[in-house]
Amino acid sequence: MIMSRRAALLGAAAISLCKPAMAQDASWPSQPQHVFVGFPAGSSPDLLARIVTEPLADKLGQPIVIENKPGAGGVIGVQQMLNAKDQQNTFATTINGPLTTAPRLTPNLGYDVAKDIAPVALLATSPLVLVVAADFPADDLAGFIKAAGKEPDALAYGSVGKGSGAHLTAELFSDRAGVEMLHIPFTSYAEVTTAIIGNEIDCGFMAPSAAMQYVQAGKLKILGITSEKPFAKAPGVPVMAGQAGLPDDFRAELWNAFIAPAATDPAVIKTLNTDINAILADDAVQKRMLDMGWQAAGGSPEDLQKRIAQDTKVWGAVLDRINAKQ
Amino acid sequence: MSGWDGFLHGLSVATQPGVLIYCAFGVVLGTFVGVLPGIGAMATISLLLPITYYLSPEAALVMLAGVYYGSQYGGAVASILLRLPGTPQSAVTTLDGYPLAQQGRAGVALFTSMISSFSGSMIGIFVLIVLSGALARAAIAFGAAEYAAMMILGLVAASTVGAKDPAKSLAMVVLGLILGCVGTDVNSGVQRFTFGQTELMDGINLVALAMGLFGVAEVIANIHAAERTGVPPRVALRELLPSRAELRRIPFPALRGASLGSFFGALPGTGSTISSFLAYAAERRISRHPDRFGKGAIEGVAGPEAANNAAAISAFVPTLALGIPGDPIMALMLGALVIHGVQPGPLMLEARPDMFWGLIASFGIGNLLLLILNLPLIGIWVSMLRIPFRWLYPAILIFVCLGVYSVRGSSFDMFAVALIGLVGYALSLARFNPALLLLGFVLGPLIETNLRRALLIARGDPMVFLQRPLAAAFMIAAAGLIVMSLVQVIRRRMRA
Numbered sequence: 001m002i003m004s005r006r007a008a009l010l011g012a013a014a015i016s017l018c019k020p021a022m023a024q025d026a027s028w029p030s031q032p033q034h035v036f037v038g039f040p041a042g043s044s045p046d047l048l049a050r051i052v053t054e055p056l057a058d059k060l061g062q063p064i065v066i067e068n069k070p071g072a073g074g075v076i077g078v079q080q081m082l083n084a085k086d087q088q089n090t091f092a093t094t095i096n097g098p099l100t101t102a103p104r105l106t107p108n109l110g111y112d113v114a115k116d117i118a119p120v121a122l123l124a125t126s127p128l129v130l131v132v133a134a135d136f137p138a139d140d141l142a143g144f145i146k147a148a149g150k151e152p153d154a155l156a157y158g159s160v161g162k163g164s165g166a167h168l169t170a171e172l173f174s175d176r177a178g179v180e181m182l183h184i185p186f187t188s189y190a191e192v193t194t195a196i197i198g199n200e201i202d203c204g205f206m207a208p209s210a211a212m213q214y215v216q217a218g219k220l221k222i223l224g225i226t227s228e229k230p231f232a233k234a235p236g237v238p239v240m241a242g243q244a245g246l247p248d249d250f251r252a253e254l255w256n257a258f259i260a261p262a263a264t265d266p267a268v269i270k271t272l273n274t275d276i277n278a279i280l281a282d283d284a285v286q287k288r289m290l291d292m293g294w295q296a297a298g299g300s301p302e303d304l305q306k307r308i309a310q311d312t313k314v315w316g317a318v319l320d321r322i323n324a325k326q
Numbered sequence: 327m328s329g330w331d332g333f334l335h336g337l338s339v340a341t342q343p344g345v346l347i348y349c350a351f352g353v354v355l356g357t358f359v360g361v362l363p364g365i366g367a368m369a370t371i372s373l374l375l376p377i378t379y380y381l382s383p384e385a386a387l388v389m390l391a392g393v394y395y396g397s398q399y400g401g402a403v404a405s406i407l408l409r410l411p412g413t414p415q416s417a418v419t420t421l422d423g424y425p426l427a428q429q430g431r432a433g434v435a436l437f438t439s440m441i442s443s444f445s446g447s448m449i450g451i452f453v454l455i456v457l458s459g460a461l462a463r464a465a466i467a468f469g470a471a472e473y474a475a476m477m478i479l480g481l482v483a484a485s486t487v488g489a490k491d492p493a494k495s496l497a498m499v500v501l502g503l504i505l506g507c508v509g510t511d512v513n514s515g516v517q518r519f520t521f522g523q524t525e526l527m528d529g530i531n532l533v534a535l536a537m538g539l540f541g542v543a544e545v546i547a548n549i550h551a552a553e554r555t556g557v558p559p560r561v562a563l564r565e566l567l568p569s570r571a572e573l574r575r576i577p578f579p580a581l582r583g584a585s586l587g588s589f590f591g592a593l594p595g596t597g598s599t600i601s602s603f604l605a606y607a608a609e610r611r612i613s614r615h616p617d618r619f620g621k622g623a624i625e626g627v628a629g630p631e632a633a634n635n636a637a638a639i640s641a642f643v644p645t646l647a648l649g650i651p652g653d654p655i656m657a658l659m660l661g662a663l664v665i666h667g668v669q670p671g672p673l674m675l676e677a678r679p680d681m682f683w684g685l686i687a688s689f690g691i692g693n694l695l696l697l698i699l700n701l702p703l704i705g706i707w708v709s710m711l712r713i714p715f716r717w718l719y720p721a722i723l724i725f726v727c728l729g730v731y732s733v734r735g736s737s738f739d740m741f742a743v744a745l746i747g748l749v750g751y752a753l754s755l756a757r758f759n760p761a762l763l764l765l766g767f768v769l770g771p772l773i774e775t776n777l778r779r780a781l782l783i784a785r786g787d788p789m790v791f792l793q794r795p796l797a798a799a800f801m802i803a804a805a806g807l808i809v810m811s812l813v814q815v816i817r818r819r820m821r822a
Contacts, residue, residue, distance in 0.1 A: 040654075040734065041372040042661030050376075068372075070734050072510075072527040079524060105515060108522040156783060162515030184782050185512050187775075188657075190650040194594070200469045200783055213649065213671045292664075 028268055029062045029089065036084075036092040038077025040070040044292055048256050049093040051288050052123055052279055059275045072106060073163075074098045078117070078259070079110050087263045091272070093123060096165070096255045100311040104319050105163040113312075119304035120258040120269055121276040124294035127227030127253050128169050128205040129234055131220050133196050136203070141224045142244035144203070145177045152180035158192035158204040161185050163319070166192070169205045169226060169252040171318050176246050196220060207254070208234040209293030226252040233293055255297065257304055273301055329455040336683025340691050345385050345684065352389035353692045354699060356396020360403070361707075362725045363410045363541045366533065367397040369732035371658050375665070383666035384681060388688040390662050394655060395447060395638045395689065398598070399696050402439040402631055403707050407432055409544050410722060414536040415598040415634040417764055418606045422619060422626030429622055432711065433566030436704045438624055439631045440697065442580040446632030447693040449584035450591070450639030454686055461592040461640065462647040468593055470783060471790050474776035475800035476593075480600060481769050482804045484607040485762065492815075498758050502766020505530055512775055513782070525738035534730045534743040535767060539760040541726045542747025545719045547754060566704055572624050579609050579625040583632030591637030594644045594652040598637035603765050605633035639689055646670050646682060 035053055039045040049066055057064040069080045074095050081092035099113050111117065130144070138144045148155045159167035162185055174181050184201050186192045189210040195201045197219050208231060214220040224240035225231055228251055241250040258276055260269055279285055280298040289296045339345065359370045370393050378386035401416035406423030419439065426435035453461070468476075485499050508519045509529030520526035568576075583605035590601035609629040610619045619626050642659075644650040649671030651657035663670050668678050675682050710718075730743045750760055780797075784790035792798045 040658070042375050042658050042665070047661075047665070068735060071736070072524050075527075076524055076736075106524070106527070107517060108524065110524065153785070161510075161512055182782070182785075184779060186779075187512060188651075190594070190648075194466060194648065194650055195469070198466045198469055213669050213673050217671070217673055291667075 028265070028271075029060050031089055032062055033057075033060065033064045034067055034084065034086075034090045035064055036067045036069055036077045036081040036090070038069060038071070038074030038092070038094055038098065041066075041068050043070075044294070045074070045093065045095055045256055047292060048124055048289065048294060051285060052093070052258070052276060055279045055282070055285070056272075056275055059278075073102070073161075075102050075106055075109065081259075082111050082116055082261055084261075087261045088265060088268065091120070091258065091260050091264075093256060093258050096257075096311060097163070099257070099259070099308050101163055101168070101315050101319065103312075104316060113308065116262050118260045118262050118264050118269055119301045119308065120260050121273050121280075121301065122297040122299050122304045122307060123256045123258055123276070123280065124289050124297050125227075125253045125255045126207055126294050127225050127231050127234075128165065129208050129211055129225050129237060130173070130203060130205055130223045130240070131193075131196060131211045132203045132223060133199060134219050134221050135199075136221065138223075139221070140244070141238070141240060141246075144223050145179060145244050148174075148177070148179040148181055153182040155202040156182040156184050158184050158186050158195050158201045160188055160192065165252075165254045166205045168315050168318050171322055172252055172314070173205070173226075173240075173246075173250075175318065175321055176250055177244070193220070205252075207293050208237075226250070227295075231295065232290060255307070256294070257307075269301060329458070332679065332683040333455050333687055335679065336685070336687030337690075339384060339680050339684030340388065340688040342384075344382065345388050345688065346691070348381065348385040348389035349392050349688050349692050350695055352392020353396035353696050356393040356398075357400040357696065357699065357703075359393065360397030360400020360412045360416075362400075363404050363412050363537060363722060363729060365725060365729035365732060366401075366413045367394045368533075368655050368658065369729065370397070371655065371662070373732075375658070375662055378662060379665070383663075383668060384684050386666055387659075387662060387668075387681065387685055388692075390659060391642070391685060391688065392692045394659070395635065395692065396696055398635045398638045399440065399443050399700055401634075402443070402627075403436065406435045406439060406627070407707060407711055408718075408722070410541045411536060414532055414764065414768075415602050415637075416631070417536055417540060417599075417761055418602045418630045419627055420540060421606065421759075421761060422621070422623045425620065425622035426624075426627070427711075431622065432708045433704055434568045434572060434624075435622075435627055436707060437566060437568055437701070438572075438576055438627045440700045440704070441576060442583065442628040442631040443635040444693055444697045445577075445580045446584040446587055446635035447639055447689065447696075449581070449632070450588050450636035451686065451689050451693070453588040453636070454639060454643060454689075458643050458647055461589075461643045465593055465644045465648060465650065467796075469794070470776045470780035471794050471797040472800070473593075474773055474780050475791055475797040475804070477769050477773040477776065479800045479804040479807075480604055481765070481773065482807050483611070484603045484765055484769075491757075494758055495762055498753075498760070498762035499766040502763040502768075503770035504766075505535070505763070506767045506770030507774075509771075513778055523738070525736060529771070530767070531730065531733055531736070531739045531742065532768070533733050534739045535746055536764060537726045537730055538743040538746025539750035539753075539763060541722065542743060543750030543754055543760070545723055546747060546751040548715060548719060566708065568624070575624040576628045579605075579628040580632040582608060583629035584636040587633035587636030588640045590633075591640035591652070592643040594648075594650050598634040598641070599764075599768050601637040602630035602634040603761075605629040642685070642689075646674055646685070649674075 037046050037049045053064040069077045075098045077092055078094055078098045081090055084090040103109055138147050157170050189206045192204045196204060211220055215222055222237050225234055225237045226240055230239060240246055242248040277298045280296045286296040359365050371390050397413060401413035402419045404410040404412045405416045405419040406427050409420045409424040411417040411420055423435045508526055510527050511518055586605045587601040606629055609625045610616050641652050641656055644652050645656045645660055651660045660670055668681050727740055730739050753760055780790055791801055
């Protein structure tokens with residue numbers, strides 16, 4: 001297999017020597033496409049990628065090979081996409097981290113988001129919910145903020161690691177609510193949930209899908225959600241923005257996007273964006289995503305570009321605040 | 327539904343032909359990937375995952391689980407025959423299994439391992455049925471302080487695994503602890519000893535480390551022996567089976583190993599590698615002839631193999647009952663359940679009793695199949711030793727490379743395994759015990775993370791380890807072990 005792939009690459013190189021490099025090959029896609037995913041098979045970013053690439057392969061008329069290259073919070077997947085020899089047939093899906101906070105958190109990142117990456121489309125977003133144990137004394141956000149504000153570090157919250165969405169969201173929340181909470185880093189939502197149920201820590205921000213069944217089992221309760229609008233998978237959970245003294249524009253979402261190397265032909269990006277938007281508009285696709293706790297998104301490459309810039313700024317400010325505390 | 331009623335109901339699910347056949351397929355596949363060094367359950371399950379879209383949820387989960395516990399059986403084979411652990415959790419089986427094989431008793435070692443694996447699994451299933459509720463509550467009650475204290479006890483207890491030369495043992499444990507520090511520090515996010523390599527941000531790959539230290543190092547060590555094709559004579563079936571005296575040395579170590587394994591497997595984050603080390607350490611401690619260990623003690627095979635199989639079963643307790651996966655493989659199983667619309671967790675038993683009990687009943691059937699499959703295979707595995715080294719070892723290197731690459735598709739890890747192999751060879755020349763390095767590597771990060779987490783939660787008060795009763799008990803036991811060893815050393819000095 002290695003040999004045949006090398007042969008294919010040599011072939012591709014030979015063909016590309018025969019014609020101007022930048023000209024769009026009208027026959028694209030003429031070979032299998034590769035999509036890098038920076039998380040292992042079976043993980044939620046992997047499943048999202050598969051939900052989108054299955055119909056995409058049908059539309060393009062070429063098979064799409066998912067290449068799982070997990071590590072470094074998804075950064076390795078993006079690096080591998082950029083290192084691939086064939087920059088016209090190689091893409092990636094990634095969570096927000098590698099495009100927004102990684103330049104601040106990962107030394108030797110090896111890429112510049114603005115220069116090296118061409119956004120294609122936002123695939124899906126996921127809000128976070130604020131979770132406490134069922135026996136937590138307060139039942140709403142105002143009561144929670146009051147309890148957290150008694151003294152600095154009165155409440156401890158769990159996250160899935162420094163710089164993770166759960167960590168940054170909690171710090172953004174603390175900043176906007178004017179409280180100080182103690183950060184206890186874990187490595188997975190499962191550990192955070194256990195620690196909250198076991199009353200080791202007080203609270204945490206997490207994906208609704210990680211929390212809902214414990215709410216139904218009467219072990220956890222949810223005090224609010226970080227999206228702009230209520231979320232179908234967290235019925236009855238109030239939006240945090242504008243509540244209990246939080247600003248109206250309070251929003252924190254994880255997202256997942258389809259990206260390409262900067263050298264990709266703009267016509268290819270346009271084709272992909274059109275196809276992906278059509279796929280995301282499909283009810284069945286939306287339902288499959290929602291079942292996993294993700295809201296299908298979509299939009300133009302420029303929309304994604306804006307989102308990257310916006311979040312880089314918001315989370316950058318939160319990182320400044322975290323660093324200032326240390 | 328009580329445990330036993332549930333189990334009986336589960337049997338009716340697991341014996342449906344459409345489920346049974348996938349159970350058989352899973353355990354057979356598991357055995358073979360377990361035998362191949364480096365290629366383990368993790369890689370196999372992730373490869374099979376997309377295929378399971380086309381199966382019924384019961385068949386899919388039963389098959390994936392079969393691969394998981396089946397690989398625990400196979401893992402011991404190469405450990406015993408070639409000193410090449412097929413999986414990290416069977417690394418400790420090399421310590422006594424390989425000497426047995428060198429003495430021409432490979433069949434006995436394999437038989438012991440199969441029987442112990444089977445007993446371990448069965449005890450694990452029994453514990454799962456009777457105690458799953460209690461174990462799930464224990465998993466919740468275990469906080470960072472308890473984990474840290476328990477791991478410290480584990481490290482102290484197991485550090486004596488190869489205690490011929492205490493200074494050398496300690497050196498290996500410490501080296502393992504140091505290697506365990508490589509990667510992103512969970513608390514501060516700081517990169518430690520990564521030398522700017524993104525590939526090292528998540529630490530050194532456990533499979534690469536185990537395969538390098540044992541597999542590649544063993545191949546290098548045998549290069550000069552390659553021409554000495556010591557083809558063992560054909561062995562009669564009778565000689566494959568242990569003698570009556572040897573048989574009597576299996577049940578109690580297997581029972582102790584299985585108890586340890588059931589407990590540790592149920593705690594998220596500890597897993598079967600640690601339980602096999604602890605079972606080995608326990609056998610060595612209570613044995614009246616500790617000097618026999620490392621030279622082919624039956625107990626040194628029976629205990630760890632029972633432990634890692636029991637742990638593989640009880641690891642399903644937190645995964646199914648709490649929705650909390652204990653290790654990466656369990657996380658993958660959890661993912662598989664979610665794909666099939668089953669949400670593991672406190673509601674699973676009520677929402678999907680068919681799935682829950684069907685899976686558990688399939689463990690029983692699968693292990694029975696594994697025993698029936700593996701006993702006749704012993705003869706075939708032993709004849710593997712007759713393959714000339716010049717064919718066997720290159721093939722092993724290929725499998726090691728495939729296996730290491732399959733973990734996360736990283737070519738960096740393949741260079742790492744080669745380098746670690748050279749280091750492992752140097753260590754074996756100097757008569758260091760690489761198993762202890764592996765132990766330090768596995769336990770180190772767990773101790774550090776939990777110790778620091780416990781201190782953070784306690785707002786910096788170290789008394790937390792003595793105020794929480796469970797944690798205090800572990801700490802006192804660890805201190806007791808250290809004092810005991812010191813007393814022994816002093817006594818020996820006085821006598822000398």
